[in-house]
Amino acid sequence: MTERDDDREFRDLLAAVERLPKSVEPPRDLWPGIEARIAGQGEGGRGRGRILAFPRRWALLPLAAAAALVLLWLGRRGTIRPAGAWEVTRLAGRPLVGETPLDASGALRVGQWLETDDSSRAVILVADIGHVDVKPGTRIRLVRARATDHRLALARGAIFAQVDAPPRLFFVEMPAGVAVDLGCAYALEVDSSGTGLIHVTAGYVELQWSGRRSIVPLGFVARTRPGVGPGVPFTADAPEALRFALEAYDFGNGGAPAVRRALAAARPEDAVSLWHLLSRVEPTLRVAVYERLEALVPPPAGVTRDGLLRLEQRQLDAYWNAIRRIAWRRIILQGVRDIDPRTGLGR
């Protein structure tokens, strides 16, 4: 439920807002003026050296993998797409749209299911903001196709979603919550019990369920279970002891012993997990979580013990920003540069 959903009083107005174009061409070409202004700035003013020194071997594989889909996407942008529908293209086998086998491509309308069997795959173009690769054995429905709310429901199976849009425009509903895109790419699976598993490969995703939320950054994994909601995210290379402890705490009534096991197993690389625990544990355990987190990744200037223990949002946000940046640098530079997981700086 979003703030907007709450407000039925202005339904007609909000419906009109949704019809506003996201893009408006300026009345004249603004490029000549921009070109004239940037022409004299050269590369030095833009810190080019720093960028050139930044290795990007990691990016080659996803780029290559995405290339085919991008070409497919660009090639089809000129085609007419019915209102309230997204284009879906068969990649392998015979996916079903509703009851009808999909030929080369077709439309997935609001309310319709797309279903793949063990040998079929498809790709859904999410309006003009991204695509969703639908893996074999998946059942997924188009819930909403609005400019401000692109929404799918994944009942079971696996998808890979890549979206290039401002945050909170693309959503995937699951039996155990909603994945809210914050500008990212991610793999998402839902098993037959409705349990969801997300692995974020770029940017961030927010998992929500009934007021509970987890922010899952690049390189992190999180589970979400029906009736419980999202668990604490953990890095894909987290120690087994930490993963088991978090699983026990989130979904197994592990309580304080599980939290203590998690704290004992946590490394500086696991600060994202401890930051989530900080606001979830009972107040009596909060000091222990804070002290372990503070020892692993010292809080930035201005963030205080008292503020964090009182769960002041600004303090939590400031600490989060420091932790997520360190995590991002560590993961993005993995195998390239040795990053201190306490500071995010090179060693």
Place this chain on the structure above:
Amino acid sequence: MTEVVRRAQQGDQSAFHELYREHVGRMYALCLRLTGSAAEAEERTQDVFVQAWRKLASFRGESAFSSWLHRLAVNLVLMERRAAGRRWARVAAVEDPAALEQGGEAPSPTLGLDLERAVAALPEGARQVFVLHDVEGYRHEEVGELLGIAAGTSKAQLFRARRLLREKLDL
């Protein structure tokens, strides 16, 4: 990070021109709605791309390029409007205090849609909150942070903006 962004980061102006072509409509729409003025929107859109060129080195692909550019544009427009507001307030305080509650300049006839015109004519604060929350999808906490106001003030401004629009559009 896309290849075209990477090339632009390495100083390739033709790549940056490609990025301009891809994003100019979205940026102009954002600037137009936030400023309520076609002329100012053109200026701010140019500023956004000039600023983006300068800051491109700091873009690390942590989010999508469009998200990064969007946030940069919002910050730039709001910063400029705050500065302009301070300049205008000093003049208006002497000449016409009521002017601060009026919208910006008359909406451009090129806006076309009634809703666009009505949004452009909203008082500054209400318009910014409405555009950021209802059009751009920011949450009240985020709007508050961007505008330097409390989330509660953002909610109040949004309610005011919606009521003004509903009355004006007879919805």
